[in-house]
Amino acid sequence: MAKFLVQKSAPLQGEVEISGAKNAVLPIMAASLLTEENCVIMDTPALRDVDVMCRLLESLGAEIHDKLEENTVEIETKAITKSEAPFELVKKMRASILVIGPLLARTGKATIPLPGGCAIGKRPIELHLKGLRALGVEIQEDSGQQGPLEAKVDRLVGNDVYLDFPSVGATEVIIMTAVLAEGTTVIENAAQEPEIVDLANFLNKMGARIKGAGTDTVKIEGVEKLHGVSHHIIPDRIEAGTFMLSAVITRGNILIKNILPDHVKAITAKLRECGAEIFMTDEGMVVRGDVNPIISTDIKTLPYPGFPTDLQSPFMALLAVSRGPSVVIETVFENRFMHVAEFNRMGANIKTEGNCAIIPGEKQLQGAQVVATDLRAGAALILTGLVAEGTTEVSDIYHIDRGYEKFVEKFRGLGATIIRIED
Ligand code: EPZ
Secondary structure, three states, X not given: OOEEEEEOOOOOEEEEEOOEOHHHHHHHHHHHHHOOOEEXXXXXXXXXXXXXXXXXXHHOOOEEEEEHHHOEEEEEOOOOOOOEOOHHHHOOOHHHHHHHHHHHHHHOEEEEOOOOOEOOEOOOOHHHHHHHHHOOOEEOOOOOOOOOEEEEOOOOEOOEEXXXXXXXXXXXXXXXXXXXXXXXXXXXXXXXXXXXXXXXXHHHHOOOEEEOEOEOEEEEXXXXXXXXXXXXXXXXXXXXXXXXXXXXXXXXXXXXXXXOHHHHHHHHHHHHHOOOEEEEOOOOEEEEOOOOOOXXXXXXXXXXXXXXXXXXXXXXXXXXXXXXXXXEEOOOOOOOOHHHHHHHHOOOOOEEEOOEEEEOOOOOOEOOEEEOOOHHHHHHHHHHHHHOEOEEEEEOOHHHHHHOOOXXXXXXXXXXXXXXXXX
């Protein structure tokens, strides 16, 4: 298995360009199934998850012309030839569940092997199913436990749906199903992530009638048909936050291009509390960790616009070395502290109690052999490797390949010493 070798780095300097958002492009690719016309999606990141989604859509009958080297994917689904998602693809990527909405809207049936939990939590989909049932979908009882999830519907009819938790995936599935339902659907307590706004913008360009995306109440008026469009994906706010942290943890001074400051307000505020200087210029966002002493702050993850759970482990890397103790509370996933054991192998001496982590801070970390336990924890270990004495060897980096495009090249462009070694 491939590994990253990370050396202690001088303060990062220079500029980095953020890629398109993984968590926007995946639902938007699924949504392209809703029309038989051609969709051209641009600024698509060249990631493993995007490749898996391409293969999944092809297995359902889509024609994909992916030019990922040009960050473009063209999708045309004249006819859906299968309404069953293959298990070997679903098990690679939870986001496969997103195709259930378009499959039902186009064919009236869907068979999806349940992706099951993953490292960070059980990740059930009862809210997705609650929304689908509200729109008239029949879900075969106990399906999804023993075998795949079997769903079918004769006529999608709009309805009101309250989400007990503002689930990103459930909000996206309900929107993608309701756009072709008869009548109006209102989602209360909807997720407000920017990726949902990007999905709604894509669907509205296709002829859908969605209002309120990005707020906790989304109203969808069903339409007869949707047409093909071209669309630029928003920048990846989690990748952007990861590079913002890399400048602060190394006491560097970097320019981040292709970033939407409104999408990174929470991370910007917390880094300023730590003493970072952050400001926008015509070219992008300047992040400086070399002006003031870098001190600790507390973090509590929440649904958007709260502090993003996907930046919890990267931010903890900074807190392990910044001045003073801090507390991190993870409220979104029930098991998202696996990186703590890896940080402690490097000398961080972090303690956890339930969804709470206590970080003493001010540690001089030592390079070690560590394992990426999920996509974001892998990124966090690169950050600790940049400031640890000696060399840090990060294995299981296939997680990182899923969500960060050209990660090594981008860090090397900022002066970091990272090499990828293939077994
Ligand atoms: C999306 O996952 C993202 N993935 C995740 O990013 C992100 O961490 C998460 O949203 C939260 O922001 C994609 O967009 C592809 P949720 P999703 O449904 O949709 C519970 C990354 O690193 N829940 O909002 O699966 C669930 O168990 C990934 O890029 C239910 O209980 O997240 C979790 O604890 C990781 N029942 C919480 O809600 C449900 O029916 C958030 O889940 C649905 C969710």
